[in-house]
Amino acid sequence: KGSKQLKTNQLRKFFGAVRLIEQKTTWNEIEPEFYLLKPKLAVAVGRGNVPKAFYNFMMAAMSKVDVGSEEDKMKNFKTFIDFFESIVAYHKYHYPKN
Numbered sequence: 001k002g003s004k005q006l007k008t009n010q011l012r013k014f015f016g017a018v019r020l021i022e023q024k025t026t027w028n029e030i031e032p033e034f035y036l037l038k039p040k041l042a043v044a045v046g047r048g049n050v051p052k053a054f055y056n057f058m059m060a061a062m063s064k065v066d067v068g069s070e071e072d073k074m075k076n077f078k079t080f081i082d083f084f085e086s087i088v089a090y091h092k093y094h095y096p097k098n
């Protein structure tokens with residue numbers, strides 16, 4: 001809450017990208033695309049499409065994924081997806097017409 005600047009379409013754009021990455025089956029396939037989200041988020045901030053607070057929040061959440069064994073990383077990635085999905089849902093709840 002408090003991130004009214006964040007447009008639903010921008011949030012869904014990044015969530016859609018994460019969902020596409022989810023279709024991969026191993027961490028070795030996921031890792032390059034997962035880390036390419038960081039510069040995409042940075043570009044969105046630079047263009048003024050995404051608030052800096054959202055960028056910082058996502059960087060913190062993403063840093064928790066690449067920890068442990070490959071199996072742990074896959075589990076962490078699935079948790080990240082669930083977490084991101086809840087962000088999309090709560091954003092829509094708080095800003096239904098955004």
